[in-house]
Amino acid sequence: ELYHVIEDLNKKEKITVIMVSHDIKCSIGHSTHVLHLQDEGTFFGTVAEYKKSSQAKRFLGGCCDHD
Numbered sequence: 001e002l003y004h005v006i007e008d009l010n011k012k013e014k015i016t017v018i019m020v021s022h023d024i025k026c027s028i029g030h031s032t033h034v035l036h037l038q039d040e041g042t043f044f045g046t047v048a049e050y051k052k053s054s055q056a057k058r059f060l061g062g063c064c065d066h067d
Contacts, residue, residue, distance in 0.1 A: 003030040024060060 007030050009015045021027045028034060034050040036043040036059070043055045050056050 003027075006030070024056075 003026065006017050006019065010017050019027065019031075024034075024036075028047045028050065031047055033046055034043065036050065036053075036055045038055060038059070040058070041055060043050060043053050045053070
């Protein structure tokens with residue numbers, strides 16, 4: 001899977017990866033940080049912080065309230 005290849009490049013080769021995706025649910029499973037741009041506001045922080053944010057709750061419908 002593409003996400004695994006990108007994750008390996010990041011971890012093994014120490015390459016910074018900036019990815020643009022509309023598949024947030026899958027992306028946050030392979031990310032350390034999230035930049036969420038939306039008309040209602042911008043969020044930048046760790047995946048754990050994002051899961052607790054108002055942007056995530058609105059965008060994902062509360063799917064990430066628990067880990």
